[in-house]
Amino acid sequence: MHHTSTARNELDHERGYVAGLYQRLDELRDEKRGQLAEVRRSLSAGSHQNRSERDAFATMYEDRLAQLNAVDDRLVFGRLDLDDGDERYIGRIGLSTEDLQQLMVDWRAPEAGTFYQATAFERMGVRRRRHLILSRRNVLAIEDDVLDAALLTEDESLQGEGALLAALNSKRTGQMSDIVGTIQAEQDRVIRAPLQGVVVVQGGPGTGKTAVALHRAAYLLYTHRERLKSAGVLLVGPTNAFMKYIERVLPSLGETGVVMASIGSLMPGITAIQEPTEEAAEIKGRLDMVEVLKRALANRQRVPDQDKRLNVEGTILTLSPRQVRKARDRARSTGKPHNEARVTFVKILLRELTEQLTEQLEESSGAGNTADRSYLAEDVRSSRDVRIALNLAWMPLTPEKFIAELLTKPGILAAAAPGFSDAEVGHLTRPAGALWTEADVALLDEAAELLGDLDPSAGRDTAARDQERRRDLANAERTLENVNESLADSGVDGVLTAEDLADHNSVTEARLNAAERASVDRTWAFGHIVVDEAQELSPMQWRVLMRRCPLKSFTIVGDIAQTSSAAGSNSWQQALEPFVGERWQLEELTVNYRTPAQIAEAAARMANAAGLVVSAPKAVREGRWAPIVDRVPELIPALLQALPEELSAVEGGLLAVIAPERLLAEVRSALTGVYGRRIGFGAGSMGQDIVVTSPREAKGLEFDGVVVLEPAEMLDPRSIRVGDLYVSMTRPTQRLRLIATGEIPAGIED
Template identity: 30%
Template sequence: MSTPVDDPLSRERSHLASSRSALRAMREDVEALDISDVTANWVNAEALHHQIEKRIKALADLSDTPLFFGRLDYLHTPGAEQAEGAEGERFYIGRRHVHDADGDPMVIDWRAPVSQPFYRASKKDPLDIALRRRFGYTGGDLTAYEDEHLSDPTEAAKTSSLLQQEIERPRVGPMRDIVATIQPEQDEIVRSGLSGTVCVQGGPGTGKTAVGLHRVAYLLYAHRERLARTGTLVIGPNRSFLHYIEQVLPTLGELTVQQATVEDLVAHVEIKGTDDATAAVVKGDARMAQVLRRALYAHVTLPTEPVMVVRGSRRWRVAQYELDDIVRELLDRDIRYGAAREALPQRIAHAVLVQMERSGEAPDDRVQDAVARNSAVKAAVKVIWPAVDPAKLVLRLLSDADFLAEHAEGILGEEEQKAVLWTRPARSVKSAKWATADAVLIDEATDLIQRTHSLGHVVLDEAQDLSPMQYRAVGRRCTTGSATVLGDLAQGTTPWATRGWQEALTHLGKQDALVEELTAGFRVPTDVITYASRLLPHIAPGLTPVVSIRENPGHFEVRTAPATTDVVEACRELLRHEGSTGLIAADARVPELARALAEAGIPYLGPGEETTQETRLTLVPASLAKGLEYDYVVLDEPQAVVDGEPDERTGLRRLYVALTRAVSGLIVTHAAALPPQLASP
């Protein structure tokens, strides 16, 4: 039976086909560009060719990604004076801008101001919108639509079923964008300005990671030229997490954003060792910055003799007291150690030039540069303000008890000093068994010597787990830019996890940041988040529990599993459902479970590996579960997860993380008794 031509769904499908044709034409226009006659040299040609390649990639039509997901019918044309009775315009909202051969828009970028009411308009405040239409897709095919008549007072407000379906859609593969489902409170954060730093406290499933990534995409749209010069960076807790989120920005057309871990940022030395919790906490304390500064500037010595500069037949003497004044003035200016060292020979040379001018000579800048390079001046600078290698400085602090005691006096106690000292001092930087916290100290020392390059915007995810010194390392990367800080205090699982956002933001250098809290849960089902929230009074008293807005309560079950085969059977049971499944367990139990899965013939992946329709099970150590999500989760032995951490509070936080990775269903299996904190409140 044929579909009537005036059928709304047919018209929308026709617009989708036309939009795809227009996008293809836009791409072909770029591919056909001839730049042979517009570049002056090969360098410019190469740069332009690179820009064209990026543009072609940005115009890719992803067959399984909807080109547009919504439509807005305005009551009046935005920004235009209306004749009486005139109707407003209609705009299709999508992931990127598409225009026809005449330049008229067929799809409007979701970040454009005219698209904002798609996320913010409501019955109470329709924002001049007559109708908001959402589209449903199966694969890349448009299969449904749903209308909200916002200006019609007779139509009651309702929850969008398509919105719920999109939120609850099974997840296979990497993290998806949420551009079609951004909620008003999320949109406010996404569209906040570039100049300010925003900190988002969000419980599991509130979408804080997606909000941070979409904010990057929005800022690149609104401030593209500025951020193209200064750069953007997304910092995640580990490589598995970065791999999981790496496709979100490209699907939004943004291909240039860097991604890294904190360890990547401070990779000055090879990490060969580990610290115990006590040593790591002390090394991560912000007081170590004071110790490093003291140790560095202890290398500066006030001059004890004059400098004699010989030029031709003349000798010029810079007295000891003049040198003393120069050094003290540089110290008082509090500039970087390396910058002051570079300035010192020029200051000495300037003092010589003053004497030359008084004697009737007329020296110029070339003479001053020559005096600054004079061997006597170089020798004096080497003694007064010697070059310092940051890694060697940290090596000496960690190896030499007397050197550490001298510069940590009044800052670190004796026990703290003992905690950070190496029991087997290394002979060289190369042979040292550096730990992760040591690399952060070297980064701090490096910045004391030479200023770290600052980016335009930095997104820091899972920020609750950073030490004060790690916050400082990240803050150095955005001293002249802004940041988006994302985290959940209840999910802090390091011994040095932050106690409060204001303290963390101060270490970051962004104490004036706006702190926002997301409490609406879009990912975790009601029954699951309610069960996990039993832990909140024990791990983060005072935090608002997440309230799930999912209509589907999800599958939730706690069952006794005396044998490993029972855990495997639970996995097999959940794999009958569509979507991904994660088996999360205490790190120590992972090898045993891996053997059991292999014996049962169930293929599985490791965290960070991309799930496929053929292999939908991932075996996840609890220590790597943070930030990941699966449609279904089997959580093995909650008490073992708690016992796997240095203390109970950290263990319960790790358990909270593990319990909240499920999107559609959770089975908790246990042979040992459950932690008493999970008992009914």
């Protein structure tokens, strides 16, 4: 009875303290709303400089208000009881009273590190670690980790049943939750790793790779805010469904300024679909495509076979192959991209044609004629024949036009890729008007680098460009303070200058923060890039990302065993060596927090039976069910019969039906006919508790239960890759069922 009373008192104490934290949060929100309203009322008055300053203040208040609004759910999650008697509360952001007395420590602060790192063997001054289990603003329960054995006899208020296992057993919602309250020591080590260099985080299914990547992005922005606030952080994932699944995590951790993009959306203005064939994806992903594009572009800088006769206001001029070749060679020697070098090419030939026209007119009018000939240059420039001849020799191009013509005309492609077989050219060739694919994005990005701006000087005079350049340099100088000190640690050769960064990060509108500017600027240089499911990236896609971060500061997260793309990597060495050599370090996550042991072991046996050695992280819990295997004569009737049992087993949780691409339409149609609006796609949602998806779309997601259809079709008979089936089998947190009309892959059944 006394223990129950003490426990209730402890719970009441925590509820009172947490209520005070929320009161302070509400006060800060009201303060920022008031400041924002005041700034908005004064925006239209004063000079341009004053308005710009007020714009900056408005943006600052808006960002802070967005942060305060995003952390409302489970604001605080922990308390440390220290040897010196102090109590330190840990939460999503730091909070202090008006007179700067600390109420709560931001989870990313150095003094919060012991919440994740302290153990009974290495207490780090911590006697007790308390987890606060909240639902919205209400403290539901407390869980205590005792690190000082003396507390076991001193304190009767100890309580709790396991915050981590409670989180693992909670129902999926279709949105990823943060793990800020349950980060484990090996995860925390990766999250708090130094900013410099390339960190590769290898982890099997369920080890929390994605959560670690997201929390690391939040940690780096907090710890290195001055370095990263101008350059920003880019987080790249495999699919749009995956990005939707994780979109709420960073705001809940107090960060709203990260640019999040799927690999197919890295080219502004392009919406990409999945590459239809594995053959095309693999070829487009090769680094050989860089030389193919360079050769194709050189072939567009043409020298005519014979003289061209050009009519300029009734006078016939001659453009010779020698003139075109000479102008082409001089333009190429500038080293500028195609469209910018074209300016040199055109100037040379226009000058020569104008001189030719002048000479002809002077000869025809006699030596004594001194009439003004200054208008002749404009006559040459505006001549239709001249414009056509110059464009045929050196056409201005957009990346879209250049790549579209290359991929729709086999003759052009074959000429640019002499080392490709007829079959490879055939795999790359597609009909005109085809949609852009994810593999095309890397080609478009490379083309944009080779082509440069379509009109480098359009609409801006020299003075305006110089003024903009000075502004860019000033911004870059501020961004690069202290950065060059760490370049040696990161292994970057040479020193990055303000000019280098300003070339990338030209300032657009003062109201836009770094994330907003970066999301629409292909040339933006980020301070750090986080890549999830990185094993799927092709060499050309890695090239795109390396271009986005000149400092080569990366967090790379993935599992080589889950590679399913033909263009993906078989090892981290293979993926990274062309770009950073040996300058990367490997961290491994070894504990599977998501997948029950019986399911994890079945997936590992299947992979091993197929000849692939996979990392098999240790599962932290046994599940209630071993994998269920159904051999059936007809697939759809068997699925409809099995689904009620699966829905009952997950008790209102999220159920995924994962099927090969060829079956998706049929399965969705059959299930929609029975379950209607409950059928969802991608990661699902609160209102759609049955998700029908492909192995690729399921990558990185998790569900309470999973039904895998025709598992043998998910194995690639051409290689030892088992990525699709391995991914599918390791998505569930509770229950797995496999239904097949054909063979069951070896190893699944023990």
